[in-house]
Amino acid sequence: MRNIALHAVFSSLFLLAGAKFASAGESASVVIADLEFKPSTITVRVGDTVTWINKDFVEHTATSRDGVFDVATPKSRPAQWRAQKVGDFTYYCRLHPNMTGTIRVTR
């Protein structure tokens, strides 16, 4: 009986987590390596999450030129931003401004 109750609780939690994940949209990744955002341009939809994975040995940022996002991308720890409106967002690294990229957000 106790096992059945536990199973029901865990099943509910699993479904809740799944529902939350589904409502958060898809996920797209940008790898930072050798001072480059790879790929340099990605297209996502409103509600999708962009994850930067920094493989360099120095820290970076992903900073939009219009001030919509400014994400610190430390070494060996993924950093995320959720797209909330349609548009083309060009971004760069504040610490190394020679690094640039674009996120295209569609409906």
Add this chain to the structure above:
Amino acid sequence: MKIIAPIVAGVVFATTLSARAADTPTDPQIAHIAYTAGLVDIGYAEIALQRSKNKVVREFAMEMVKDHKAVNDKALALVKKLGVTPEDNATSQTIAGQAAAKRAELKRLSGAAFDRAYAENEVAYHSLVNAAVDTQLIPSASNGELKDLLKVGLKIFQGHQQHAEHMVEWLARKRAASKE
């Protein structure tokens, strides 16, 4: 005079590297030059952290300490792996000698004058070092891993140069706004 000083220093620095190029630097010498150049910029940043109260300048200086230390740590790990001992040389000595004079100059300044001098020196210094890494050190390096590290280092330092240029422009706009 403020403009002439970095130009003269640059000519001496570039001339030294060109003279060295006649007898192409060896990998142990290249490692020493690159490491020394990094230490010099850390030294400038440490003065900035002691003297500047400007948040933008201090953040830039902290970035210089972290990035150059990271590159130098990589360089040290590489020479250890390769069993290479960095070798002191005339170019390293010229860089270190010029840096001592610049550090003394910076230490005589304070406030906005210091911030401006530090920012302008960062642009000039990175410009010189980047040109040397690009045209002298990378082509002269014979070990592939050392060459790759220099190439990544160059991208990092080119980023620093752009960042420093933005800082110079920002300080100039701030100065102009304060006069209005």
